[in-house]
């Protein structure tokens with residue numbers, strides 16, 4: 001069984017260790033980085049925690065403050081050329097992973113990778129509902145004590161990625177849930193997760209409701225307003241909550257690219273497979289069965305209707 005001890009055998013204690021969460025991170029990425037750093041610290045290895053981009057989620061920002069998670073943007077830290085990078089909840093080479101100086105030594109993730117990782121240590125468990133669940137197991141095997149702060153972070157990561165235990169849940173996620181629940185400050189965690197939206201986000205929902213295009217059970221939602229990945233994800237979840245809709249694509253423009261957030265309730269239309277098919281040759285994407293994301297550079301964007309048709313074709317609907 002892979003775990004912290006095996007990972008440590010690949011680390012050089014003389015060199016700096018950097019734990020990297022994906023860009024514009026979510027609860028799961030930050031919790032996984034935090035738990036990994038603490039496990040390393042228990043083994044006498046210090047590490048720097050960072051992410052690309054910025055924290056765009058208010059609830060995550062609050063959680064970081066509340067739990068005192070020592071993570072910062074990679075633009076705030078000086079990373080040495082011979083640093084050892086450990087990537088959590090994402091895969092290097094994905095469009096949402098900033099390139100950092102140093103050597104990628106390890107990857108811990110629950111997304112299906114575009115290709116087999118080329119690094120010393122990797123542990124990818126695609127059937128897990130969250131990366132936090134993998135870190136929960138690392139803790140379990142290591143017999144290190146799970147502090148209240150780490151248990152709370154991991155529980156929030158698990159809850160967020162599984163949509164409050166309603167998607168992609170495997171038996172090990174249930175085990176993690178019941179153990180973490182007993183150790184965590186669940187009151188605070190639940191309050192933060194339930195309050196992810198603000199009145200400022202209403203305009204995005206208003207626009208989405210007006211612009212959505214429904215064909216059978218497929219809902220395509222182009223929005224013009226820039227918004228955070230978290231709000232996009234919540235818009236996608238909102239439409240998936242309609243009983244007639246089983247597949248949702250939310251499209252949103254950023255400065256030099258378009259971003260996609262995708263949701264599926266149909267095991268025969270897994271998000272990662274359908275996105276990759278739909279953006280083949282024009283962009284990048286990935287994820288899991290139930291949720292996924294991607295991006296398309298502006299100069300390759302086929303237009304809203306062009307993209308909608310690509311998704312229809314990717315699902316075998318013409």
Ligand SMILES: [Mn+2]
Nearest residue numbers: 028089131161
């Ligand atoms: Mn995740």
